[in-house]
Amino acid sequence: MSTELPVARFCTCCSLLCETGSEGDNFGASFCSRRNRELDAIRMWSEHRETLSSLSTWESTLDEAKARLAKTTDFLVTGRMRSVDTSRGALRIAQRHRAVLDPWESDAAFEGITAFQRVGAATVSLAEARDISELLIVVGGDPLMEDYPRLPAALSRGASIPVLLLGSWSHAGCKPWLDAGFDVLAIDTQISNIPRSLSEASAYASIAGWESKASQWLHRSGYTTVLWSMKHLNIEHGDLWYESMMGWVARENETRRVGALVWSDLESTFHQVCTWWTGFPGRIRFGEVRFGEVRFGEVRFGEGSVQYDPSRFTAQRWLDSHPTEQLTSSSSLILWIDDSFEDLPTALLESGHPCIAISPRAPRSDTSVLWLPSLPAGLGCDSELFRGDNAILVQGQDPYLIAHELPPTAQWLKGLIET
Amino acid sequence: MIVQLSQVRCCDGRVDSTQVRDLFLVDGLLADTVPRGSKVDSEYRLPGHVVLPGGIDIHTHIGGGKVNLARLLLPSRSVDSAIHQAPSKPWLAPLSCPVPNTWETGRRYIQMGYTTCFEPAMLPAGARHAHAEMRDTPWLDTGGYVLLGNERMLLQWIAQGAPQHLITDYVAWMIRSHAACAVKVVNAGGIDAFKFNQRHLDIDETHPIFEVSPRRILQVLSTAVSELGLAHPLHVHCSNLGKAGNIDSTLATIDALEGRRMHIAHAQYHCYGNDGPHGFSSAAHLLADRVNASNQMTIDVGQVLFGQTITLSADTMHQFENRKRANPRKTVFQDIECQAGCGALPFRYRQSQYVHSLQWAIGLELFLRINDPRKVFLTTDHPNGGPFTGYPHLIRLLMDYDFRMSIFEQLHPDVQKTSTLPQLKRQYTLDEIATATRSGPAAALGLSNRGTLRPGSLADVAVYRIDSDPESMFSNPAMVFRRGKLVYREGRFLEDSDKTTIVAEMRDRERAEDWSTSKEHQQLWRDRYGYSPSRTAIRRDELLSEGRLVEENQVHAS
Numbered sequence: 001m002s003t004e005l006p007v008a009r010f011c012t013c014c015s016l017l018c019e020t021g022s023e024g025d026n027f028g029a030s031f032c033s034r035r036n037r038e039l040d041a042i043r044m045w046s047e048h049r050e051t052l053s054s055l056s057t058w059e060s061t062l063d064e065a066k067a068r069l070a071k072t073t074d075f076l077v078t079g080r081m082r083s084v085d086t087s088r089g090a091l092r093i094a095q096r097h098r099a100v101l102d103p104w105e106s107d108a109a110f111e112g113i114t115a116f117q118r119v120g121a122a123t124v125s126l127a128e129a130r131d132i133s134e135l136l137i138v139v140g141g142d143p144l145m146e147d148y149p150r151l152p153a154a155l156s157r158g159a160s161i162p163v164l165l166l167g168s169w170s171h172a173g174c175k176p177w178l179d180a181g182f183d184v185l186a187i188d189t190q191i192s193n194i195p196r197s198l199s200e201a202s203a204y205a206s207i208a209g210w211e212s213k214a215s216q217w218l219h220r221s222g223y224t225t226v227l228w229s230m231k232h233l234n235i236e237h238g239d240l241w242y243e244s245m246m247g248w249v250a251r252e253n254e255t256r257r258v259g260a261l262v263w264s265d266l267e268s269t270f271h272q273v274c275t276w277w278t279g280f281p282g283r284i285r286f287g288e289v290r291f292g293e294v295r296f297g298e299v300r301f302g303e304g305s306v307q308y309d310p311s312r313f314t315a316q317r318w319l320d321s322h323p324t325e326q327l328t329s330s331s332s333l334i335l336w337i338d339d340s341f342e343d344l345p346t347a348l349l350e351s352g353h354p355c356i357a358i359s360p361r362a363p364r365s366d367t368s369v370l371w372l373p374s375l376p377a378g379l380g381c382d383s384e385l386f387r388g389d390n391a392i393l394v395q396g397q398d399p400y401l402i403a404h405e406l407p408p409t410a411q412w413l414k415g416l417i418e419t
Numbered sequence: 420m421i422v423q424l425s426q427v428r429c430c431d432g433r434v435d436s437t438q439v440r441d442l443f444l445v446d447g448l449l450a451d452t453v454p455r456g457s458k459v460d461s462e463y464r465l466p467g468h469v470v471l472p473g474g475i476d477i478h479t480h481i482g483g484g485k486v487n488l489a490r491l492l493l494p495s496r497s498v499d500s501a502i503h504q505a506p507s508k509p510w511l512a513p514l515s516c517p518v519p520n521t522w523e524t525g526r527r528y529i530q531m532g533y534t535t536c537f538e539p540a541m542l543p544a545g546a547r548h549a550h551a552e553m554r555d556t557p558w559l560d561t562g563g564y565v566l567l568g569n570e571r572m573l574l575q576w577i578a579q580g581a582p583q584h585l586i587t588d589y590v591a592w593m594i595r596s597h598a599a600c601a602v603k604v605v606n607a608g609g610i611d612a613f614k615f616n617q618r619h620l621d622i623d624e625t626h627p628i629f630e631v632s633p634r635r636i637l638q639v640l641s642t643a644v645s646e647l648g649l650a651h652p653l654h655v656h657c658s659n660l661g662k663a664g665n666i667d668s669t670l671a672t673i674d675a676l677e678g679r680r681m682h683i684a685h686a687q688y689h690c691y692g693n694d695g696p697h698g699f700s701s702a703a704h705l706l707a708d709r710v711n712a713s714n715q716m717t718i719d720v721g722q723v724l725f726g727q728t729i730t731l732s733a734d735t736m737h738q739f740e741n742r743k744r745a746n747p748r749k750t751v752f753q754d755i756e757c758q759a760g761c762g763a764l765p766f767r768y769r770q771s772q773y774v775h776s777l778q779w780a781i782g783l784e785l786f787l788r789i790n791d792p793r794k795v796f797l798t799t800d801h802p803n804g805g806p807f808t809g810y811p812h813l814i815r816l817l818m819d820y821d822f823r824m825s826i827f828e829q830l831h832p833d834v835q836k837t838s839t840l841p842q843l844k845r846q847y848t849l850d851e852i853a854t855a856t857r858s859g860p861a862a863a864l865g866l867s868n869r870g871t872l873r874p875g876s877l878a879d880v881a882v883y884r885i886d887s888d889p890e891s892m893f894s895n896p897a898m899v900f901r902r903g904k905l906v907y908r909e910g911r912f913l914e915d916s917d918k919t920t921i922v923a924e925m926r927d928r929e930r931a932e933d934w935s936t937s938k939e940h941q942q943l944w945r946d947r948y949g950y951s952p953s954r955t956a957i958r959r960d961e962l963l964s965e966g967r968l969v970e971e972n973q974v975h976a977s
Binding site (some may be wrong): 085113157 | 754951961
């Protein structure tokens with residue numbers, strides 16, 4: 001352990017965590033268009049560093065934030081928490097302040113999580129799918145490719161493997177798969193019907209349509225991977241759809257091998273950390289423990305307790321239960337924690353709630369937000385992030401070390417916790 | 420900082436535990452006397468107490484992807500009943516979940532007097548995750564065994580007849596770059612064979628793609644472990660886990676290693692015959708005879724305890740085979756990164772069920788038939804046989820024949836008719852318990868500074884009130900010290916001290932460098948995984964972050 005190992009550098013734009021080459025390479029040449037757009041934004045942001053440094057000192061900003069926290073009795077912790085350290089910090093502060101904790105816009109993720117908790121899963125990781133699959137079935141459409149433009153390349157091992165694209169795919173959506181060398185068949189189909197159609201294809205039950213081709217491919221394939229992202233399904237009752245698909249995967253595995261590659265956003269890092277910290281993936285509320293009063297769905301944690309309810313402890317529900325007209329008389333507060341380089345959500349700003357925002361992006365115009373400017377995860381600071389299949393945790397570092405003088409999100413959180 | 424434990428019995432399986440003496444904790448280490456010119460900062464007078472080294476769990480699933488999947492699958496549940504019944508003793512409450520969160524894991528281990536635990540199945544790709552979880556598990560020093568023997572790249576090399584030195588270099592790199600302290604092999608080749616839809620792979624069967632058998636994989640890996648001088652021998656999860664008649668393949672696995680050192684993990688699951696009224700019988704005596712006759716073998720038992728748990732294993736092949744036994748009926752299977760897999764099944768062991776009852780009896784048979792407690796270690800293969808919080812109960816089963824029989828009489832009647840357990844009247848002594856839970860695992864892992872009360876060892880000790888009921892005694896130590904600091908006293912948690920990650924010391928450590936610096940190897944890795952080998956490699960500064968220390972266990976003196 002005495003000699004340092006070489007460190008790979010990864011793009012932390014999406015949960016694919018693509019490698020960007022080694023030092024001395026032309027990094028920019030290997031980025032996808034989405035990453036290049038983000039880098040442009042970061043360059044512009046970097047030019048505004050003078051504005052950032054004209055803010056009052058970090059210490060006084062931190063003190064003000066602590067003072068606001070101290071006055072709060074009703075507390076929501078939310079945001080885009082994408083690294084292990086940020087997630088740990090969010091959990092610590094939520095525990096300290098007996099807060100509700102829910103990542104922002106986590107509905108799609110929780111549809112998958114609650115379905116998983118009901119029926120389980122049979123899954124495959126990215127490198128395994130890349131190496132062993134003889135058939136890929138991809139459910140979704142163009143938005144999946146817009147968010148993960150490198151996914152086909154990441155899944156390609158160079159051989160011409162059949163890929164069945166199900167959902168709503170334009171030529172532009174198919175192109176990355178063709179460019180990666182796959183033998184593509186795109187079918188415009190209702191996503192909600194796919195589990196049934198695949199079951200028919202497995203059973204040779206269909207006599208026509210795309211199911212016939214799918215049936216041939218399925219029966220020839222030694223290992224089939226079926227890929228989707230809950231966020232990109234865009235259907236009602238995604239949890240039931242997940243269950244149906246996992247049911248099909250389970251039945252297939254009775255006689256042949258199939259694995260589901262359920263792709264998640266970088267926010268899945270939070271769900272992982274929250275699970276090992278508390279036993280729950282998120283949507284929790286910390287409270288005080290009183291022996292003899294422990295109820296179902298509640299577990300002792302540290303010096304307190306934590307309750308889990310995926311339908312109750314949501315950020316949206318917290319906002320809905322705190323109407324704006326009552327704000328003047330309440331002592332509620334939102335702590336927004338952001339590892340991304342995206343804007344603060346309009347819905348949050350328009351809610352008018354008092355808010356402390358630890359974020360790389362300045363709130364556009366709102367006096368109720370106390371902004372603690374931070375570095376995004378994997379840019380200028382080391383961050384541990386899970387790949388979208390949750391199989392590996394890597395250290396994200398970026399070759400462009402921008403704005404070192406800003407603290408990372410996790411450091412702000414540490415400062416807020418320290419007394 | 421000097422702490423004096425006065426008038427206490429000392430027990431580590433080595434010294435005479437009947438004598439009462441004083442023990443000193445001097446700046447984090449144990450001592451027989453106070454250094455000249457120093458004075459004692461705290462003294463605890465402890466007549467009627469016994470002090471043991473901190474417990475060492477050699478095989479417990481406490482970190483990594485499969486553990487977290489299990490938590491997600493069985494979200495924590497109420498701890499209501501026991502708390503309602505005994506609100507003054509919350510430490511006796513059942514776990515909130517068979518796989519509790521990291522905080523509860525650390526808390527419950529320290530409450531039993533355990534201070535060091537080892538995650539036995541750390542997938543290379545998942546090593547950073549496993550270490551991150553273990554870092555968040557308070558009060559425990561931790562280590563992990565890197566899981567090898569099913570990586571497609573390795574199987575291909577073996578099938579191609581690659582020279583041993585190349586494979587040894589690769590093993591060295593895998594250990595070092597994933598901060599492991601030993602090598603574990605799970606169902607050698609079988610996990611990968613299952614990905615190609617092969618549902619069974621016996622010790623001399625061939626993998627469906629690569630011309631390689633489990634026997635060959637085990638030989639190659641154990642040779643690598645031996646050449647590197649790893650303190651802990653190859654940690655083997657044999658083929659055919661849980662299958663009736665699997666004693667044949669277990670004995671064949673022992674033979675395959677041709678006298679090299681080995682550790683058989685959760686041996687209880689690997690010593691079944693196929694006789695008896697249900698075609699399922701105990702073959703514990705056959706395995707015990709082998710262990711008794713060898714100086715090269717150790718085992719941990721993987722004792723079954725009745726109640727709800729979840730079984731977790733990288734052995735997807737056999738977990739899948741048991742899918743219909745899941746209770747509640749939900750399962751998780753994963754095929755992971757061309758390296759291994761994972762299967763998680765909620766499971767309830769019932770006294771009224773023949774096989775479960777027999778498994779309970781077989782585990783105890785192993786404990787009682789293996790004469791030397793330095794060769795048989797106390798585990799439940801947490802959470803597979805049951806949660807680790809059952810250890811005090813298990814200790815009572817071993818120390819108290821009448822108690823053992825009182826449970827035995829409640830088992831399935833066919834087990835009562837056929838089992839030889841009633842004839843095994845041995846009762847473990849306190850010294851033997853100390854050996855099976857402390858000095859034995861420490862010796863097997865090459866941890867010279869743990870598991871013993873020798874002067875100079877780490878001052879990780881647990882003080883128990885001597886009690887005629889060992890279950891009560893081991894459920895609630897009076898005090899637990901880590902590095903000489905009091906961290907637990909009478910149900911209260913005090914200051915935590917530094918956490919240590921234990922990694923392997925190796926001979927020729929540069930071999931690890933040699934492998935990763937080869938352009939050819941980097942390219943092979945990229946071809947297989949789609950990314951460079953450094954992607955999952957862990958740097959020492961990662962482990963050292965936030966006050967963590969790194970300790971290297973010693974090289975085996977062959």
